[in-house]
Amino acid sequence: MSTLFKDRKPVDDTWVHLDGEQPIPQGADVILPLARYIDDPKQVSGRVGVFVEAGEQIEALRDHMDAIDLIALDFPTYADGRAFSKARLLRDEWAYAGEIRAVGDVRIDQVLFMERCGFTSLLVSHQPTIDSLLAGQDPGISFYYQPAAENAPVPMAAEQTARPWLRRRSV
Amino acid sequence: MYRYDEFDRGFVKARVDQFREQVERRVSGELSEDNFKPIRLQNGVYLQLHAYMLRIAVPYGTLNSTQMRMLAHIARKYDRGYGHLTTRQNIQFNWPKLSDIPDILEDLASVEMHAIQTSGNCIRNVTADHFAGAAADEVADPRHYAEILRQWSTVHPEFLYLPRKFKIAVIASPNDRAAMQFHDIGLEVRKNDAGELGLRVFVGGGLGRTPMVAKEIRSFLQEADLLSYCEAILRVYNLSGRRDNKYKARIKILVHETGLEDFKAQVEAEFQRIKDGVLQLPRESVEAIEAYFAPPAFETLPAVSETLSDAVSKNAAFNRWTRQNVHPHRKDGYASLTIALKGTGEAPGDVTAEQMEVIADLAQRYSFDELRFSHEQNAILPHVKQDDLPAIYDVLVEHGLAAPNAGLITDIIACPGLDYCALATARSIPVAQSISERFADMDRQEDIGALKVKISGCINACGHHHAGHIGILGLDKRGEETYQVTLGGSGDEQAAVGEIVGRGFAADEITDAVETIVNIYLEQRVSAEETFLETYRRVGAAPFKEGLYPVQEAA
Numbered sequence: 001m002s003t004l005f006k007d008r009k010p011v012d013d014t015w016v017h018l019d020g021e022q023p024i025p026q027g028a029d030v031i032l033p034l035a036r037y038i039d040d041p042k043q044v045s046g047r048v049g050v051f052v053e054a055g056e057q058i059e060a061l062r063d064h065m066d067a068i069d070l071i072a073l074d075f076p077t078y079a080d081g082r083a084f085s086k087a088r089l090l091r092d093e094w095a096y097a098g099e100i101r102a103v104g105d106v107r108i109d110q111v112l113f114m115e116r117c118g119f120t121s122l123l124v125s126h127q128p129t130i131d132s133l134l135a136g137q138d139p140g141i142s143f144y145y146q147p148a149a150e151n152a153p154v155p156m157a158a159e160q161t162a163r164p165w166l167r168r169r170s171v
Numbered sequence: 172m173y174r175y176d177e178f179d180r181g182f183v184k185a186r187v188d189q190f191r192e193q194v195e196r197r198v199s200g201e202l203s204e205d206n207f208k209p210i211r212l213q214n215g216v217y218l219q220l221h222a223y224m225l226r227i228a229v230p231y232g233t234l235n236s237t238q239m240r241m242l243a244h245i246a247r248k249y250d251r252g253y254g255h256l257t258t259r260q261n262i263q264f265n266w267p268k269l270s271d272i273p274d275i276l277e278d279l280a281s282v283e284m285h286a287i288q289t290s291g292n293c294i295r296n297v298t299a300d301h302f303a304g305a306a307a308d309e310v311a312d313p314r315h316y317a318e319i320l321r322q323w324s325t326v327h328p329e330f331l332y333l334p335r336k337f338k339i340a341v342i343a344s345p346n347d348r349a350a351m352q353f354h355d356i357g358l359e360v361r362k363n364d365a366g367e368l369g370l371r372v373f374v375g376g377g378l379g380r381t382p383m384v385a386k387e388i389r390s391f392l393q394e395a396d397l398l399s400y401c402e403a404i405l406r407v408y409n410l411s412g413r414r415d416n417k418y419k420a421r422i423k424i425l426v427h428e429t430g431l432e433d434f435k436a437q438v439e440a441e442f443q444r445i446k447d448g449v450l451q452l453p454r455e456s457v458e459a460i461e462a463y464f465a466p467p468a469f470e471t472l473p474a475v476s477e478t479l480s481d482a483v484s485k486n487a488a489f490n491r492w493t494r495q496n497v498h499p500h501r502k503d504g505y506a507s508l509t510i511a512l513k514g515t516g517e518a519p520g521d522v523t524a525e526q527m528e529v530i531a532d533l534a535q536r537y538s539f540d541e542l543r544f545s546h547e548q549n550a551i552l553p554h555v556k557q558d559d560l561p562a563i564y565d566v567l568v569e570h571g572l573a574a575p576n577a578g579l580i581t582d583i584i585a586c587p588g589l590d591y592c593a594l595a596t597a598r599s600i601p602v603a604q605s606i607s608e609r610f611a612d613m614d615r616q617e618d619i620g621a622l623k624v625k626i627s628g629c630i631n632a633c634g635h636h637h638a639g640h641i642g643i644l645g646l647d648k649r650g651e652e653t654y655q656v657t658l659g660g661s662g663d664e665q666a667a668v669g670e671i672v673g674r675g676f677a678a679d680e681i682t683d684a685v686e687t688i689v690n691i692y693l694e695q696r697v698s699a700e701e702t703f704l705e706t707y708r709r710v711g712a713a714p715f716k717e718g719l720y721p722v723q724e725a726a
Contacts, residue, residue: 054414057410078209078332079209079292079332080332080414081292081329081330081331081332081333081409082409082410082414084328084329084330084331084332084409085329085406085409085410086410088329088406089406092445093444107206107209109209109210109213110331110332112328113328113329113331114328116328116329117328117329128201128202128206141182141185141186141189141326142185143178143181143182143185144326144328145182145322145323145324145325145326145327146322146323146324146325146327146398146450147449147450148327148328148329157178162455162456162459163178163322163456163459163460164449164452164453164456165319165322165323165398165449165450166178166322168178
């Protein structure tokens with residue numbers, strides 16, 4: 001059973017996840033596979049999300065940034081890090097402002113990295129990770145050696161005058 | 172050398188605390204090995220054949236005497252009294268208990284060291300020329316660039332789960348002593364026509380089962396763009412590198428399959444997009460890091476040391492050692508020296524706690540408190556006065572550290588092989604020891620001259636066999652250790668991948684095969700000045716094949 005987290009808090013998942021065939025419920029917020037969305041970007045009457053498999057390029061979504069409310073990026077295993085770069089491109093290059101959701105093998109030790117790359121929600125099925133997040137465990141450390149696509153403004157480290165690449169998380 | 176400030180100390184301390192808590196969860200059984208594995212790998216902890224192995228990062232191979240003494244302390248307290256220098260300028264310990272590793276990391280943190288990103292599919296320790304800042308032939312000390320890259324790549328949230336590991340090397344000399352062209356990114360510091368420092372960028376080099384020499388992707392990159400350009404390369408690689416087959420997952424395969432021009436265009440597009448952004452390096456920031464690598468307070472000395480000349484004329488053994496192990500320095504009256512961890516019959520790169528302390532003392536007393544680890548698994552004192560060489564030599568002799576074989580046939584690179592490694596298919600260390608014993612006669616070694624023998628115990632090529640003038644690859648053929656020989660490889664500025672000469676040799680034949688190769692070289696060379704590699708490049712593989720595989724076998 002998966003649990004959806006936003007800002008590290010469990011929330012109800014109001015989105016309907018559809019595969020390539022299932023009918024689209026009227027008025028619902030639905031997440032479609034990439035190919036199905038591109039096939040007809042206007043087929044959804046409610047809010048629309050797109051699920052991108054790890055092996056799929058996001059290029060096809062470039063012209064639809066304003067129409068898409070959620071992009072779900074897949075981690076088929078925790079070791080497959082392609083979605084980190086996709087999230088960075090979405091945030092930094094395309095200035096995508098909607099929800100970026102991590103789905104698949106989401107683990108506690110990657111949560112901070114996901115947040116730093118621009119993910120705003122996590123659909124977690126890994127039970128130890130669900131337990132850790134519910135327990136409020138902080139998965140990361142607050143010293144960063146490089147800028148990334150931080151969601152919230154990150155205070156500059158005091159040392160930054162000499163080393164402008166440093167960042168420090170606000171605690 | 173670089174020193175931590177509050178930020179760096181805070182980072183490493185937080186990381187140690189985090190890992191301590193994770194190890195406790197593992198030891199208590201709350202974390203399974205499956206869930207613990209990605210965590211331990213990001214902290215340099217491998218699970219080997221017999222025990223956990225901890226690989227400690229030595230950024231660009233530079234360390235001070237305090238750090239070296241701490242390594243000795245770790246060897247003694249938590250291991251079996253020795254450590255092992257790796258081919259990426261790191262040191263690893265083969266016998267720590269998992270429950271001790273948080274304490275080891277805390278000890279390391281107290282001397283500004285850690286084990287972060289020494290394993291896993293992330294950006295690994297950035298390596299550099301082991302004579303950086305000392306060599307007479309360099310345009311600048313390249314280590315501040317290596318340090319900036321080290322910082323940027325440390326827990327980079329986007330690049331911790333790459334298709335495969337990623338290695339960066341930086342040099343600043345036309346003579347490549349760091350095998351730069353066998354790295355995922357190779358950087359050569361150079362000056363442009365305006366006299367500004369910048370970087371020549373190579374990409375897609377690597378060893379492993381598909382060895383490739385790196386290709387130049389940019390002839391001159393502005394210093395300010397160093398991080399932007401590297402981030403662009405990494406992003407293209409992370410998105411497009413193959414993940415379907417771990418043996419085709421290194422960036423070399425992506426560059427090869429995409430084609431250099433196409434790959435370059437992708438990197439360039441991403442680079443142009445980000446180059447004027449937050450990663451741009453202001454000159455004053457580069458200078459702030461550069462200041463950590465300011466040259467030490469060298470004295471003004473005569474170019475020729477009379478003390479040295481005198482000792483050389485009186486002591487033949489010392490004379491031999493200076494011929495091989497002492498290297499030119501940019502400052503008159505100084506030298507760099509190689510402390511070869513390759514005594515006759517020894518395991519290449521192994522160093523005892525006692526020897527570490529001796530080397531630390533020598534570095535403190537004679538080399539401005541600085542020492543290096545080379546990718547050739549030796550220790551280096553970068554800045555010693557020529558006047559002090561006789562005194563240093565006496566100490567080295569006393570502690571079994573004066574092997575006068577730097578660059579000779581017994582200065583062998585070897586991976587840990589089947590004696591330690593879970594991936595190995597054959598042993599490496601006994602082969603190195605056997606060759607070392609066969610060629611123990613120093614007159615013979617010097618007559619043979621410059622010859623790099625490199626031994627890997629499996630196809631992953633940690634022992635750099637593809638880059639060996641003589642490369643040896645240990646394989647398992649139906650349960651028998653078999654050693655395949657390659658010739659003509661080189662890790663220098665004329666990098667080349669060695670060519671397989673023919674069928675492999677059994678464990679009890681391989682040393683004879685090496686001797687046959689050496690004897691053929693001695694017959695073929697036009698003079699004693701023509702090195703093995705030069706001879707091989709001139710005559711090709713044919714005479715060696717004829718000698719190794721006599722005619723009756725060919726039928």
